[in-house]
Each structure stands twice: as C-alpha cells, then as structure tokens.
Amino acid sequence: MSLLIGDTAPNFIASTTKGEINFHEYIGDSWCVLFSHPASFTPVCTTELGQAANLELEFKKRNAKIITISVDQTEDQIRWIEDINETQNSNLQFPLISDSDRKISDLYGMIHPNASDTMTVRNVFIIDPFKKIRLTLAYPASTGRNFVELLRVLDSLQLTSNYKVATPVDWKDGEDTIILPAIKDEEISNLFPKGHTVIKPYLRTTPQPNK
Ligand code: BEZ
Numbered sequence: 001m002s003l004l005i006g007d008t009a010p011n012f013i014a015s016t017t018k019g020e021i022n023f024h025e026y027i028g029d030s031w032c033v034l035f036s037h038p039a040s041f042t043p044v045c046t047t048e049l050g051q052a053a054n055l056e057l058e059f060k061k062r063n064a065k066i067i068t069i070s071v072d073q074t075e076d077q078i079r080w081i082e083d084i085n086e087t088q089n090s091n092l093q094f095p096l097i098s099d100s101d102r103k104i105s106d107l108y109g110m111i112h113p114n115a116s117d118t119m120t121v122r123n124v125f126i127i128d129p130f131k132k133i134r135l136t137l138a139y140p141a142s143t144g145r146n147f148v149e150l151l152r153v154l155d156s157l158q159l160t161s162n163y164k165v166a167t168p169v170d171w172k173d174g175e176d177t178i179i180l181p182a183i184k185d186e187e188i189s190n191l192f193p194k195g196h197t198v199i200k201p202y203l204r205t206t207p208q209p210n211k
Pocket of ligand 1: 038042
C-alpha cells in the first residue's frame with residue numbers, strides 16, 4: 001500500500017546517528033522533511049546530504065526538521081558524515097536513520113523492486129505538524145534532488161494552509177497568488193483587501209496575503 005497525500009505518516013522507532021528516536025515525537029510541533037537516499041559513501045547522495053546540511057538553517061526558519069533514511073548501519077553513516085562535511089563544506093547536524101532491516105523503508109514504500117531490490121530510491125515526504133503527509137516525491141538513484149525546490153514547496157504549503165489561495169507555476173515567496181476557485185466573486189474584497197486581478201473568471205490573482 002503506498003502512502004498518499006493526506007494520509008497520516010506512520011510512526012516508527014528508529015536508530016539514528018543522533019540516537020534512538022520516536023518519529024512522531026521527533027516531528028513534535030514542526031514540519032518535517034523525511035527523505036530516503038540509496039546508500040552511504042555514494043557520490044550523488046554525498047552531494048545531496050551536503051546541500052541539505054548547508055540549507056538546514058533555511059528549513060529551520062520555516063519550522064521544518066530534516067531527517068534522512070537509508071538501509072545502512074549507523075557506524076557507516078557516522079563515518080560517511082565526515083566525508084560529506086569535508087567534500088561539501090558542510091556541518092551536517094540532522095539525524096540519519098539506519099534502516100538495515102528495511103522495516104521503515106517498506107512501511108513508506110521507499111524500495112522500488114524494479115529499480116533496486118537492495119536500496120531505497122530518492123523519496124521525499126513533507127509532513128505537517130499534525131503528522132499528515134503533504135507532499136510525496138520519488139526520484140531515481142541517478143538523479144539528485146533540488147533542495148531549494150523543497151524550501152519553495154514548504155513556503156507554498158504553509159501559505160496555502162492559512163489562506164484561501166493556491167500558488168502558480170514557479171511561484172516564489174513574495175509573488176502574486178491565485179484565489180481558490182471555490183471563493184465567490186462577492187467574497188473577494190473581504191478576504192483579499194490588497195486587491196485582485198481577474199484574468200479569466202476562473203483565474204483570479206491577488207498579492208501574497210501574508211506579506
Ligand atoms: C549515488 O548516490 O551516487 C548513487 C547511488 C546509487 C546508485 C547510483 C548513484
């Protein structure tokens with residue numbers, strides 16, 4: 001069974017490079033970016049975890065915790081972090097989950113047997129403080145992800161959780177947003193006092209409400 005947007009992220013107990021965690025307790029009142037990667041001591045993963053570490057402050061500004069998972073042993077992950085920091089000029093602080101029995105990877109559908117029987121693919125789950133899954137992604141081992149894009153998605157998820165707007169293609173924090181189709185024309189001036197533009201009856205924009 002695959003996990004879908006809107007599902008509760010299953011809880012688990014895990015060994016990590018920062019000790020044992022209860023996943024839901026680790027998330028607490030934060031958002032969480034849980035991402036799998038194929039293996040320690042591999043080149044693309046080294047660049048990805050270094051970039052995640054270098055952007056950790058940006059994730060923290062958005063009240064989001066990072067945590068990653070692979071089927072490796074904790075001792076290997078701890079040795080690998082030294083290489084990541086050396087080669088990516090980073091200071092990696094977030095936990096790496098060791099899932100050597102693959103229980104968590106199976107629970108989250110992170111092993112795609114027709115891609116690899118032995119390694120997790122590059123999944124991302126963005127989970128909100130209510131432990132609901134708000135985004136899922138799956139990339140193949142050969143393609144590194146864009147972690148700046150994950151920050152952009154967090155900005156959109158957090159904005160659209162609080163206001164009756166959606167965000168258009170390539171939207172970035174501070175740019176105009178789209179008024180939800182369910183909002184009636186007569187409701188707009190109360191909800192969006194900064195003004196709005198009607199491009200088509202179904203395409204109405206307004207300045208970002210929380211800026
Ligand atoms: C990598 O991280 O470089 C990688 C891992 C597994 C397969 C291919 C590439």
